[in-house]
Amino acid sequence: MAFDKNILAGRIVDDNTWWEDDRIPFYDEFSKRRYYHGFFELVSQKFPHRAVVLMGPRRIGKTVIMYQAIQDLIDQGVNPKNIFYFSLDTPIYTNVPLEELISYGLEINKVSIEESYIFFDEIQYLKNWEIHLKSLVDRNRKSKFIASGSAAAALRMKSIESGAGRFTDYFLPPLTFAEYIDLNGYDDLLSETEVDFGGPRRFYECSDIERFNNHFIDYINFGGFPEIALNSDKVKNPERVIQKDITDKVIMKDLPGLFGIENTLELQQFFNVLSYRTGEILDYKKVSQETKTDNKTIKKYIKYLEAAFLIKVLHRVDLTAKRFKNITQFKIYLTNPSLFTGLFGRVTDGDERFPHLVETAVYAQYLHREHEFLRYANWKTGKDEGEVDLIQISNNYQDVHWAVEIKWSDNPKAGKLKQFMSKNNLTKGVITSKTKFEDFEDLLIVPNSIYAYVVSKNALRKLDDEIF
Known part of the structure; x- marks a missing residue:
């Protein structure tokens, strides 16, 4: 016309x-x-x-x-x-x-x-x-x-x-946790400190970790979108805003326009399944059974959803940080944990899915660093099996720079992390917790909320004391 x-x-x-x-x-x-x-x-x-x-x-x-x-x-x-x-x-x-x-x-x-x-x-x-x-x-x-x-x-x-x-x-990534805290004026709960990572490194500690964790839970539910995160008292029914204005428009409008998709209902249902499984280890057989789609369609839909920046795929390495020749296993993360809220409603820290959303929120702080090789480690040899949630490796897969195990607990087990560290010559690793903060010679235990803040605070700051 x-x-x-x-x-x-x-x-x-x-x-x-x-x-x-x-x-x-x-x-x-x-x-x-x-x-x-x-x-x-x-x-x-x-x-x-x-x-x-x-x-x-x-x-x-x-x-x-x-x-x-x-x-x-x-x-x-x-x-x-x-x-x-x-x-x-x-x-x-x-x-x-x-x-x-x-x-x-x-x-x-x-x-x-x-x-x-x-x-x-x-x-x-x-x-x-x-x-x-x-x-x-x-x-x-x-x-x-x-x-x-x-x-x-x-x-x-x-x-x-x-x-x-x-x-x-x-x-431009979704609103990071550091932005959410700083722009809302909650940073008065934090003070600078140091941790030992091959020398003193800048870090943060919190005067009221329970209160800070409540802000972290709010961020997981609504914090990725500036309009909602910075005006939470003015936005009515934010779950509906996220669903109708973001996921539905992407699935029903953006992706059909970009890729000529006709069966948007099937794609929506596929996205719902992946969203519910955010932070989990998946394989093509499991996804095929749960979504009733074949492997070719699975790969195509994952490509579409990544193109729309709704999900990110994290690939697997073994105990020695080497790639697998046949890719059958992977992790899917929502690029913003708040998308889960739009699909399934808000969550509390006692919900069964919450630990996976914590892991999703931590991973989301790294989205600005797409050039870096982030992977997860998963191995099984005889009776020996284990997993490390997030590692950074060199682009030639020769060196591991750091490794993080993400837990929502104050009694985190570090055995598998230390096994991976030993195999890859890492002198110190990180394991996240709910409220516990301790700095040992070979291990830093730090609350997820503080770790997420540190990672996102370093998003645009390339300083000598940056470690993650």
Whole structure:
């Protein structure tokens, strides 16, 4: 359908209110996430000449930080009429080429494209977006293009294939636990301390671990989504918000659009099963029996759900941290434990699934470090069998950097962890607990809530004292 040019132009004006007011009402009142500053550096960077592709799941603040970047550009002296924003999930923009949208904006403001900043939100809704964006970058050397999208894996794949040298990817994860604590002002419960990990390392301790754990439980239930986590007293029925605005839209709208999926009900049921099993060791036979799907379909659906950034797959190594030739076993984690709440309702620390959600929450703090080789260890040789929940290894599988066993207990057993440490020349390991904090020569026992805070606090900080 071809819309009247005046209607299209009117919508563009409505979406770019700063052309008249020099301000963006409401959005500049949001606190800036710790990831904002790295994003804005790329937005304002002149060289190398590349588009910025902001990736991340739904409802974690991508649109907000784009608006915040627009406001900061204006505050730094950029002409507001040279800043354009287009949300490509807007029906009136459907099938309108990017070049045409831009030309409408330029015509309205009577400005040149040179020295302009052009933001495309939810760019995955444009077919062959990477080809269009690459062409714009190549032909407009004095303009900056910024795009966002909710299907991180699919966007990255196309970015690598078609945008080599033209695009810079920037990943925005769900709200981390450290952000949740700091932005809500709960960090007054913490104080800096040191632990011994080949020398003194910066860490944190808590004056009231029971209260801090209650915040951790709230984070598991609702904390991954900024809009809910930072306004919990204003959001009615957050479980429904998570389900309807996030999982349902991804399953019913995003994935069919990206991959042409027809049987969305089957995919939804498959996702429900994997979500309930978050943090568990799975194998294709078990998943096939429980979901009544064949291995080929299982692999296809897992690919789709990873592309939509709903799940992450963690692969297995053996006792000596070596890969298995045949991949039959794996772990699935929700990228955000709050997704479990949207599907099955909120949980308490006494629920049967809660230890798995604790493990999911801890793993979620590492999502910003996708370049690192994270694995889990699982082995069985005769009567000897064991598991270590999370390890980091070198990309050649020759060295193990650290190992963590995740428990929701104050009497955690470290036997299997120490066996793995001995086999891989680790002098010290970590085992998490409910409230216990002790620093031994070969083992650090630390509450899950504090460990999650430390990992996410180090998310953007590359310091000598960072250990995880």
